[in-house]
Amino acid sequence: MAFQLQPNALKGWRVVVIDDEPDSLEVVKFLLQRYGAEVHTATDGQSGLALINDVRPMFVVSDLAMPKITGEELVRRVKDDRVLSHIPMIALSAHAKKEDYARAISAGFHAYMVKPLRPETFVKDLIRLMLDIPHIASALEKE
Amino acid sequence: MSLRRKTVLILSIVLAVLIILMILAAQFIVFAGYNQLEEQAIQNELQRVRNLLQTELTGLQTSAFDYSRWDDTYDYVVSPDPTYIEDNYIPLTYDDFGLDVIFILDAEQNVVYAVQHQDGELVDPPADLTELVLNTERLAIRRDETDLVSGYIEWNGRLVMAVSTPIVTSEGEGPVRGAMIWLRLIDTDEIQRLTEISRLTLDLRIINSDLPESWQQAQQALMAGQTEWIKPVNNNLIAGFLELDALESDTPIALLRVETNRNIHQQGQRSLFLLVAALVVIALTTFLAVMILLERLVINRLYTLNTAVHQIGKGKKGVKLPTDEPDELGQLAKTMEQTFAALNKTQNELRQSEERLRTLVASAPVILLTLDKDGVFTFLQGRGLDDIDVQPGQYVGQSVFDVYQHNPAFLDSIRRALNGEVFNNLIDFTDSVALSIWYSPVKNEQGMVEGVICVATNATERKQIEDNLRAAKEAAEAASQAKSTFLANMSHELRTPLNAIIGFVGIMLMGNTLSEKDYHRADRIRVNGERLLSLIDDILDLSRIEAGRVTLVPEEVNVREEVHFLEKRYAEEAKEKNLSLNVTITDDVPEIIRIDRDAFPKIIDNLLSNAIKFTREGSVDMFVMRSGVNLNIIVSDTGVGIPPHMHQVIFESFRQVDDSSTREFGGMGLGLAIVHHLCKAMGGTIQLESVVNQGSTFTVTLPILS
Structure with a gap:
């Protein structure tokens, strides 16, 4: 509630956003860029993994239902990779059921956000969900 | 064996034994008695003969003594006087005394006189006889006046009766001057004479080696010490033997045989014969009498009774039992008649009852069957059999496990019943017929299963209905599942474009490039986008609640915080509509309550959202308070109100008071339906009081404070 994010809080952060919907990609990319993040996008799981x-991003925002490799398969591969496994993965999906949420978390996503996102609070909400991750929290404190 | 034959046999045996016993008794007692009598009789005869002989001897001796005790004789011995002889010893004298020879001896045993009487002539006795007499001391020498002797001697193979008396004075005084010796030859004539006197057949034999066999036997027996020997000659004659002792040596010299008729013996035989004959006659008479009585009194009547009973047994009507006689058999017939009557009555009742039962079973629209413990049909009846094309009794004697081996479901049920279970199930019997069958084991006194009773009714229609119902239920479930899937997909598909709409509008509103008018328009896009989102959420919630997929999990929730959070959210909206929103939580409401984390705010959210939506002016008031174990949430507004006929339907999905209100107030009316469902799921209620155009009050009561 009391959490505030400075306008350049994510400056120098590399972020990967993966979604097969270009509109969604554009909105998320715009909102993250407003906080200074360096946003890289992909439209399917396979290219997202590459x-x-x-990029070795600070975190990843990924859709679930995607061609080639689904979000769940993607997170599993990332978590299985010793080099990448520390990278927080955030799910952003139009699936709003509790079962979807639970399945994504058990696959390895750190948090789950439901579309449609609220532009005014999206980035704040996103970052707040990752405050329990030490290197994210310490990276924010440097600013 | 028939009664008659048995009686004949038993009676014959009894009578035969009785007769034999009586014959034996007669033989040994009566006949033996007769024989004893006979023996006594012959003994008496023998004694009589003995006495006769003795009498002869004594008579001879007495006569001789008369002559020897006589002075003339006394004198004659010393001075023989021929006159004495001529006067006294004439042939007549010999005849009178039956004498054959007379010797007169003097004291020195000199023969004074010796004469033999032979064929009427008096002659000298044969020299050997004289010699024999002189040599026989007992005859020749007389010692004193009383020395009398008599006995038998043998002479030349002939028996001679001999007496010797002392010659004394007429006064009987001595001295003895000699011996008077008289001899009588026991010849055939003498025997004949004795026979006539005694009226017995007598015979005499000197004992020598020429004796016939029976005489020898007699001699041996008598020598052994018996006084007489008796032996039957034949059935008519019996003989007794006596010994005659020699004068000199007391040894037997002759045997006398006495023969007589066996009158007593024959009398005994006759008596025995008569006795036996009488016994046989009595036995036969008894036998006949018993048989005739048995025939008349028992067997004939038993036969009649038997014939009558037999006819009754064969089912002949109107047979009369012989009940006239007032004895035991008559009584028996009477009793049987009564028994038959009672039996007949019972049988008739039983037959009627059986007939009724048979008709009942045969015409009942069921199938009744019984099996023994091995599954063999023992009964199979009922009109229901028509449905499965089986004849009544068709499988009786066959095993159900053979007949219905193509119907494993039925056989499994039979096995369960044979294991003692009572139950009912539906079994397909043919393609078109299903039976509802009750299975019930039949148990004996020890509780062991002895068989199974099954009652089956045609359940084809019921099965059809059940199948249809099941199909309908499955279809409904499939439809429900399809609806859920559809709603989930729809939610996903709507959210994706909405994400873009809300996202881009948000971005537009963030920049300062829009004119005031455009900014307002863009903002309307945002508001409507969010309303659409909320609708999608409601639809999703409701579908999940209605599908029963929502599980409420009570957790510790800070109720005050949740209420204040929502109050803040709606305060702005109320302010925009110029409404006053007042939220009050009374102090008795605990801060922490165990309640589902999602459901509780959703109830308040919907109630507040509705109240604000349907109120144009005035106020919306909310009270959260405690009432016993209940948590009450009361939301009042001064809005349009709800007419009474709508108070129930208002809680159903997609219902609003009227279509126009949908247009005016927006939304599809899912909120109250969600609240209603959640209240119900928590065991609570929701009540409504409302006056049209004055306002509504919703009261939610949740029993969660126990």
């Missing part, structure tokens, strides 16, 4: 390998 991008994560290339």
Whole structure:
């Protein structure tokens, strides 16, 4: 509630966003960029995984229902990779049922957000969900 | 064996034994008695003969003594006087005394006189006889006046009766001057004479080696010490033997045989014969009498009775039992008649009862069957059999496990029943017929299963209905599942474009590039986008609640915090509509309550959202308070109100007071339905009081403070 995010709080952060919906990608990318993040996007799981390998982002926002590799398969592969496994993965999906939520968390996502996102609070909500991760929290404190 | 034959046999045996016993008794007692009598009789005869002989001897001796005790004789011995002889010893004298020879001896045993009387002539006795007499001391020498002797001697193979008396004076005084010796030859004539006197057949034999066999036997027996020997000659004659002792040596010299008729013996035989004959006659008479009585009194009547009973047994009507005689058999017939009557009555009742039962079973629209413990049909009846094309009794004697081996469901049920279970189930018997069958084991006194009774009714229609119901239920479930899937997909598909709409509008509103008018328009897009989102959420919630997929999990929830959070959210909206929103939580409401984390705010959210939505002016008031174990949430507004006929339907999905209100107030009316469902799921209620155009009050009561 009391959490506030500075306008350049995510400056220098590399973030990967993966979604097969270009509109969604554009909105998320815009909102993250407003806080200074360096946003890399992919439209399917497979290229998303390659991008994560290339970019080594601070965190990943990923859709679930995607072609080639689904969000769940993606998170499993990331968590199985010793180099990438520390990267927080946040699910952003139009699936609103509790079962979907539970399945995503058990697959390895750190948190789950339901579409449609609320532009005014999206980034704040996103970051707040990751405050329990030490390197995210300490990275925020440096600013 | 028939009664008659048995009686004949038993009676014959009894009578035969009786007769034999009586014959034996007669033989040994009566006949033996007769024989004893006979023996006594012959003994008496023998004694008589003995006495006769003795009498002869004594007579001879007495006569001789008369002559020897006589002075003339006394004198004659010393001075023989021929006159004495001529006067006294004439042939007549011999005849009178039956004498054959007379010797007169003097004291020195000199023969004074010796004469033999032979064929009427007096002659000298044979020399050997004289010699024999002189040599026989007992005859020749007389010692004193009383020395008398008599006895038998043998002479030349002939028996001679001999007496010797002392010659004394007429006064009987001595001295003895000699011996008077008289001899009588026991010849055939003499025997004949004795026979006539005694009226017995007599015979005499000197004992020598020429004796016939029976005489020898007699001699041996008598020598052994018996006084007489008796032996039957034949059935008519019996003989007794006596010994005659020699004068000199007391040894037997002759045997006398006495023969007589066996009158007593024959009398005994006759008596025995008569006795036996009488016994046989009595036995036969008894036998006949018993048989005739048995025939008349028992067997004939038993036969009649038997014939009558037999006819009755064969089912002949109107047979009369012989009940006239007032004896035991008559009584028996009477008793049987009564028994038959009673039996007949019972049988008739039983037959009627059986007939009724048979008709009942045969015409009842069921199937009744019984099996023994091995599953063999013992009964199979009922009109219901028509339905499965089985004849009544068709499988009796066959095993159900053979007949219905193609119907494992039925056989499993039979096995369960044979294990003692009582139950009912539906079994398909043919393609078109299903039976509802009750199974009930039949148990004996020890509780062991002895068989099974099954009652089956045609349940084809019921099964059809049940199948249809099941199909309908499955279809409904499938439809429900399809609806849920559809709603979930719809939610997903709506959210994706809505994400773009809300996202881009948000971005537009963030920039400062829009004119005031455009900003307002963009904001309307945002508001309507959010309303659409809320609708989607409601639809999803309701579908999940209605599908029963919502499980409420009570957790510790800070109720005050939740209420204040929502109050803040709706305060702005109320302010925009110029409404006053007043929320009051009374102090008796605990801060922490165990309640589902999602359901509780959803109830308050919907109630507040509705109240604000349907109120144009005035106020919305909310009270949260405690009432015993209940938590009460009361939300009042000064809105449009709800007419009474709508008070129930208002809680159903997609219902509003009227279509126009949908247009005016927006929304599809899912909120109250959700609240209603959640209240119910928590065991609570929701009540409504409302006056049209004045306002409504919703009261939620949740029993969660126990």
